[in-house]
């Protein structure tokens with residue numbers, strides 16, 4: 001007689017039900033569940049995700065960079081619960097509500113400023129990051145239409161940049177894996193070299209690399225006089241592009257070039273915003289104010305989807321007219337959802353009451369100390385940090401000219417190795433990174449460092 005098969009655990013049952021009906025994002029579904037584990041999560045607590053069998057996973061990537069203060073943070077949860085008993089949703093066309101107004105006031109009060117520029121003055125809501133990017137692109141384009149500058153139709157984006165998955169956002173993105181199939185559907189953006197310090201020549205400093213890339217941006221403006229409506233970039237840190245970092249001087253140069261050529265600067269701080277790179281917004285590190293600032297992800301502390309696009313009075317004024325066509329008619333059903341705005345307001349309260357940015361400075365210092373020894377690993381090409389983000393770039397024998405080929409699946413192997421040890425690392429190709437919720441304690445970071453080392457060993461063992 002055959003032995004009974006091992007009984008299914010609760011997690012097994014959820015996996016079965018899931019795979020029967022769900023299609024997951026950013027996933028080759030064929031890899032589930034054998035090559036790529038599927039982990040049903042029952043609840044979250046601080047930096048931990050907990051599955052149905054009680055196994056705990058340290059969320060070292062903040063659930064796709066959204067979570068700020070830990071899972072199920074009670075103050076944000078309570079704010080949403082309270083708001084749900086007052087007003088859950090109302091269309092924001094023709095109607096208004098306190099959370100949307102109060103959040104706009106507070107975002108404008110903390111937004112980056114720059115001496116000599118009128119501050120950001122208006123907030124437009126959308127309901128996810130990509131939608132926020134669409135808003136910013138359409139606004140910039142439409143502004144020039146309204147002004148009669150009809151040939152300003154082109155966007156400049158950076159090589160290796162990422163701005164989301166909708167078609168407009170993909171058009172200004174430069175990550176082939178996400179973009180290539182859809183290329184025939186995309187509008188033609190102009191791509192400028194990335195200021196990425198990892199691409200510096202031997203002996204070239206990060207600042208020199210940034211200046212060189214800015215010179216190329218200047219060339220692009222020269223070749224397309226009066227055609228460019230905006231430059232869009234991720235300030236300081238190209239996240240999806242492999243946590244690549246650049247010197248803030250690039251932002252100053254880009255700001256000046258946009259001004260000199262009458263184009264807008266769009267800062268996509270969807271991932272870098274809300275303290276990730278050490279300052280509340282990455283633009284602050286360059287002392288630069290963009291004309292359009294895109295926020296999402298951490299905006300609600302990681303609780304609910306919401307995006308905000310902040311812009312200037314001057315841009316806004318160009319849409320005021322007797323004609324509806326000059327108006328910005330873009331809308332989403334859930335524009336400015338009250339629950340999401342309440343979560344964002346609670347998030348901003350926590351920044352104030354817990355002095356988050358100051359606390360993060362010491363956490364980042366612990367991360368720096370734990371990451372430093374990795375530089376000596378034989379397959380390490382680069383260890384870099386921007387505030388609460390640390391990245392480890394693997395290459396064969398640590399030589400950046402011999403990256404591991406995609407077929408080696410270094411990222412997948414590191415991912416599964418870490419997951420087995422109870423840590424969620426979700427590498428970007430050959431780049432492992434730490435982007436933990438801000439509530440991590442030293443003990444969590446110790447576990448993270450040990451697990452990262454083990455994952456690197458596993459992933460590179462036979463590669």
Ligand SMILES: *Cc1c(COP(=O)(O)O)cnc(C)c1O
Nearest residue numbers: 128129130162163164268270271
């Ligand atoms: C994640 C991300 C987006 C897209 O946000 P979604 O909410 O995932 O659509 C846009 N820009 C940057 C820089 C991002 O990291």
